[in-house]
Amino acid sequence: MFLTNRDTVELAEWRQGLHRMPELSGQEKGTAQAVRAMLAAAGADRVLSGLGGHGVAAVFHGTAPGPTVMFRAELDGLPIQEISDAPHRSNAPGRSHACGHDGHMAMLAALARGFGRQRPQRGRVVLLFQPAEEDGTGAAAVIADPAFGAIRPDLAFACHNMPGLPLGAVALAEGPANCASAGMRIVLSGRTAHASAPETGLSPMAAMARLMPALTALGGGAWLAPDFAMVTVTHAALGEACFGVAPGRAEVWCTLRSLNDAQMRRLRAEAEALARQAAADGGLGIEIGYQDVFDHCENAPEAVAHLRRALEAEGIPHGPHGLPLRASEDFGRFGQLAPSAMFLLGAGEDRPSLHNPDYDFPDELIAIGARVFMRTARDILGSAATGATAHATPAPAPEEPA
Template identity: 65%
Template sequence: MTLTNQDIADLVEFRRELHRFPEISGEEAETARRVVGFLDDTQPDTVLTGLGGHGVAAVYDSGLPGPTVLFRSELDALPIEELSDAPHRSTIAGKSHMCGHDGHTTILAALGRQLGRQRPARGRAVLMFQPAEETGAGAAGVVADPRYEAIRPDFAFSLHNVPGTPFGHVRLKPGVVNCASRGMRIVLEGKTAHSSMPETGTSPMLAVSRLMPALAKLGGGSFENDDFGMVTVTHAEMGEAVFGIAPGRAEVWCTLRTRLDERMADLCAAAEGLAREIAAQDGLRFAVDYHEIFVASLNAPEAVDHLRAALDAEGITHDEEQLPMRASEDFGLFGHTSKSAMLFLGAGTDLPELHNPDYDFPDDLIAIGSRIFMRTARSLLG
């Protein structure tokens, strides 16, 4: 179960290679190719590519009855310009691994090396390198892929690094750990007019001015309780960037966030009803569509128990503090078909935050993350 010094050196170089060549959601073809190439020497029994987009699943099969245990990482980077002097900084303008997915993928690559040397004693281990986590499309695409049924797990595990938490310390709890969220785009349609005669048109200006604060007020409830709801207006635009035309069209974008999926349905209905009412007051047509849909992530107690046992066996400290998080994570969808759990691995207290332009995944987390997952795999699969 121990990585050699050469393993660590290879894995660090692999992580930094991924960091130099980031690909954003839906564009991860070359990243997927690099993963398949790195795992080639481990001789997985099956390699599925193109899952849900550019996803890769490497299967290490004992050939004997037993559970299927899936470990998942993410392939995608972010559309952020990296601000760094590191030798391995991004070489792609406007794109970078500012969420640490390069590190998560390397942790699974480390697991592949170990499983290649010693197959499970029973059942199967599946390493799922998932695309498009940042947009919420990746997990949905993987689970909807007809080939997923052949590797559908009994247990699914994942991790995310967390700056601001002591290095190597783990946050883990059963129940809700990440909120459901979705982007809502509201379109208001009226009629343009000459700016000298705005009364001859139908402007969405007043409707937009009422809609934005009213949307924000739809949220409520304590974050400690399942009635929590939150609406954040993220973008608005109206008319054309000219002086001679009174506007006839506007868009308002907002993010809806809840602890539970059931509450999300109620919040969507309330937001749509509000938009309909305000549009009608000013004689506007309205339309609504949704983007970047994330279901709530709930950790199954039995899956959490396996992770806790692995943490204790490895002498890694853990607690339930700072959970759940308001942020969303599309790993929650794997929990609809398996017993799943995600842990949050401390990256250190003196690092930039995730999605900051100067964040860089700490290489020393690779060995810690792989120890946790390897111990979990061996306890379930032998």
């Protein structure tokens, strides 16, 4: 085990410190600062900051040429009020780390300590702390950042904690791991009128009432089949909260979901056609917009094979365990650049679900996830001789703005 007992205690304390200060997507300035300080103390060879917003990356160089292996964690929390009696509960009103990203960061902090003491034999390790995963914008912003080209990976790996799985068990499988999804916002515009004379206006009520069930009916296809699709209406608003005015405007929000990106393109086209037809039939104006857009996440066979070897070497039980997930994950973008894979790490069968207000990442998982990542990196890149590139007293890494 590359972590000492002291490391284990300090990493849990560091994770709990992050838990107290959750920041939302695109606002992770304080979290990024804490990450940079940790990486400097660990002795990273290079630290890049400002990647795609508040993203941070650390590089640990081997002594010989070789591939670049990237491990990714997320910086952001959620707009959820935490319900907890834990001493490390969130100090930020209305915000919490209810998805466990604080724990993912702690796993990479463990890797930073390990590689700070003993570099890989060849190639390089990149530890990426990605911003804005929760709204689907962060990975694309990091990839679009010109500075990312210097650390572009040949292989990429990630982990997500998963309540419902036994503590420490792993779910891993080749192929689709997470669905594609897109938040669709439809605005129907008519003309208000006095409630006593609705015929003098143009109400979107009928169009809205027909549109919502028509959208959900687009869902279909067997789960795990390439044609799987799901549409969930998540919000609807008609007119103003007023008895004297017949409505002139309506909004419908829905989440589109599919097993792969090709089916998502078809689903978006079908949903847009329905919405435009409903507007045309009612003589209404229409606006369509999208946010929270996620590509599907694909586990490449090559990357999965590396993780499986690491799991077996570490004696960690693993299997497909319900993969792929309907939920989406921003990590899929990196799979378009290099073979990549994400595994799910069981947080316990009786633990609250992700995004629940009382969810808290189990500190026991920090060492387990870090062991899998370290074994994966060492199997691919080798391990430099102890002391050859170790830093007894790490010098602060040079920090480079992106």
